[in-house]
Amino acid sequence: MKFLTAAFSLLLVSSPVFSCDWKISKTRDQMTDVVTCAVTSAKAKVSFYRHGKDRPNVYDGSAYSESGLRIRIDDNKVISMGDNAYTRQKALDELLPQLKSGTRIRTAFDDYPEYKEGDAPLCNLQKLLDAC
Incomplete structure (x- = not known):
């Protein structure tokens, strides 16, 4: 029994910890009452x-409008979000269904002078988006 307890403890220590950091915020326009909702993750580096x-x-x-945002859900192909409305809508058509069934999101984009990458579990992202 001691061996099993020690082995389990070692497993817990060596396993990566995936914590959820998705946060929701809502604002209401005072003139139109339209609510804008954002769900943000510092680990994923996206909202x-x-x-x-x-x-x-x-x-x-x-800080730049043409950052070249690329997103990958689990082991699916990389989705380039595009910087114009047409290519972004096509990319969202591909991305949004993957958010419902995926478990991990990886992102990459240029933010001169840096190249940024994010990696986070999807956790409760879909529930938060549904609550928006």
Whole structure:
């Protein structure tokens, strides 16, 4: 029994810890009462947001409009978010269903002078987006 307890303790110490850091924030426009909701992860380095009843969109927080945001859910192919409305909508068509079934999100984008990468579990992201 001591051996099993020691082995289990060692396993716990050597296992990576994946904590959820998705946070939700809502703001209401005083003139229109439209709610803008954002779900953000510092580990993933992205925010998903929804303005009113619009579908969710994604933002990387870069200071530059053309950051080249790339997202990968689990081991699926990389999705390039695109910097114009047409390519972004096509990318969202691919990305949003993957958020429902995925477990991990990885991101990469340029934020001159840095190249940033994020890696986080999806955890409760979909529930938070549904609550927006």
